[in-house]
Amino acid sequence: GYLTKKMTEIAANEKIDLFLCEGTRLGETAEQSEQKVQQDSSKVIKNTNGLVLADYGFKDITRFQTFYEIAKQTKRKLVIGLKDAHLLKQLSQTIEGLPSIKDEQIEIHQRKMLTTPKALRLLLEQDNVVTSEEINKKQNEKIVRLGFFELTELIDLQPKTGSQYIHSSCEPFNEEMEISKDRRQNWVNYFHLNEHQIHCSGHAPKQDIKAIIEAVKPKKLTPIHTVLAKEFEKIAPKETKIIYAIKT
Secondary structure (H helix, E strand, O other): OHHHHHHHHHHHOOOOOEEEEEOOEOOOOOOOOHHHHHHHHHHHHHOOOOOEEEEOOOOOHHHHHHHHHHHHHHOOEEEEOHHHHHHHHHHOOOOOOOOOOOOOOEEEEEOOOOOOOHHHHHHHHOOOEEEHHHHHHOHHHEEEEOOHHHHHHHHHHOOOOOOEEEEOOOOOOOHHHHHHHHHHHHHHHHOOOEEEEOOOOOOOEHHHHHHHHHHHOOOEEEEEOOOOHHHHHHHOOOOOEEOOOOOO
């Protein structure tokens, strides 16, 4: 969120001629925040006697930081995969505030993989590498980042009764995602996990989009990534001309 505010401040001083503005959530006014994700997830985890599984995109650094903070609050280790660790190692060199992969709050999950690329294999030399068997023995102390394609790891993790599964990604919005959700649900049900949908969209709601446009004051605006393009006529300043990429 703070980066969006920073971008808006910079753009407001640039006398923008044409503003391409997305409107995915233009029909929504509900407030969402990463802070709410942290609060709701922390509440679930604090009352958990068992393993916590967090399902979020491994490239979602903001969500990683949220669960990293939750891990500190709840005195658990955040266990991430080799891909997560590799990405974190690279980004922590340039992005301020990201922890090192050697951070005492982080552990690296060594899954049973048939082949591992060399760049990832080197990460297994870290002192904070743990196996599924080791996680299984200390379930009350772990939050494991487990995405859809890692769900088979549940066979080795064997979460005990009372374990939590937090799905911290968007709900399905197409047929393929619906199929994936059904498959995911089968795993959750089979291992008797308590499931929670706790997520915050990265797309701004109507009131935030309106505030950004009013701050930037572009001469022209083109709506993109929305089925409610005409709504921009209601929220844009009168001096801003709406230019449609596709005639509506």
